[in-house]
Amino acid sequence: MFKAIYLTRRNPALSQDEFWERWKQHSALTGTTRRIRPYYNQVVQCGLSDAFDAAEGTDAYDGANLLGLVDRSGGYGVFDEPEHRDIMLPDEIAIFAQPIRDCTLVTEEHVVRPGGFSRHLVLHFLKRAETVTEQQLFDQWLALQDELHNRPAGADLVRRSVINKVVETPPAGYPFDLVTETWFADAEAMRRYLGDASTQDAFGKRRAELCDDGRTISFVARVNHSRPPIED
Template sequence: MAEEMLKEENQPTVWKMIYLARRNPALAAADFPQAWREHSALGRQCKNVGQRVKAVAQCSRQLQVDASALSTDYDGVNLMVLADREAGSAIWDDPETLAIMRPDEPRVFADYVRNFSVLCRQQVLYERMPADVSAALLPQNEQVMLIGFLQRSDEWQGAVTSPVLCPPHWRIGGVNQASRIVCNTLDEKAPAGYGYRYIVEWWFDTVEQALSAAQSLNASAAAQDDEFGWGEHVFMLAEVTHARP
């Protein structure tokens, strides 16, 4: 087992494209994960997608859980590990992607994917996991996660430094049961409405642990306004419903 606080200088740079998705309102919430998987399958027809995207995890909102801190305004979070930073911009202009995947987006989502996607640097802050799981770039199928989009702002002031160590209130209460904590720091100006400074993943062994964490989230003024506070935020309890490789 690996159990340790991790520092950024000990980690390779991992670039991720992350999006916070709303489904097409014509889709029932329960039907969204399947429609999303079908959309992802189109990527197999795009050679450049395979070269630029190393791993994908589709995290669908858990529909059977409820906590005051959890948002129901969104339906899923996509985590996508890129081959390099440049892939984060090149993928939007790829002819195959524009011809094959983009026309399918309105069937699945409430908007085009580019309009709610952000480019981030990943930092693993903490992990307590078997070595084979720890080595995975992204969570695998059925992994349960609490995902927080923190400190939304419409003003882009440049990329900020990731936390050196896991901020204390990111591990207070139920979130302390997380087996892995990952911080994704925004690295370029986001589409309007999606300028979240940090996107944090808390991985849990069970839905019950994740729900307990959501129910115990610190909602005090200090937790909102601290350097690594929630700020204007979205929390989602999700499960990975599709992953590759």
């Protein structure tokens, strides 16, 4: 499955609560379109989690969206639709700090651990180190994610694990190679996983070896809105 993933900031004129509500309305607006709606088969809008800790991720962004694509070409092709220009773009400018086209990554999903969706997840936007190739990063991070999420701490706490490989040239300012998803049943499971010293030490060591740490971002998230709906 291909996905369009964007990491964004809210329009500074909106409060956090106003942003979340307007973002849900934006998704509903997509549903009223004839040409835009068929591009997507999944929406997962993620806001910054209440469980966020500055030691575990960034608060420089307000939201991330995981959009399932019917077709890879639609990841950026959707922005050429007249309905996007006339309907969606004006609404984007009212909600976000920049047009969505300017912060969208087109990716291919690789499921490391199958499992159901939940309200709580951690996203890692990874930029490879100059000494590491795209394939090396993918292969070694796949092995790392599989190993960490099958340790006792991970096996008990991680519900779903995914690696999304960026497959189209990303926009300026978003130079990522991979986006990973680690899903948890609840906020407490996420806190326990992030607080497990052995797991985080192993993660940090490999991240330092494989990634450009200054351009790699962790986002601790809570799902604000999804389609299909997530069962609580």
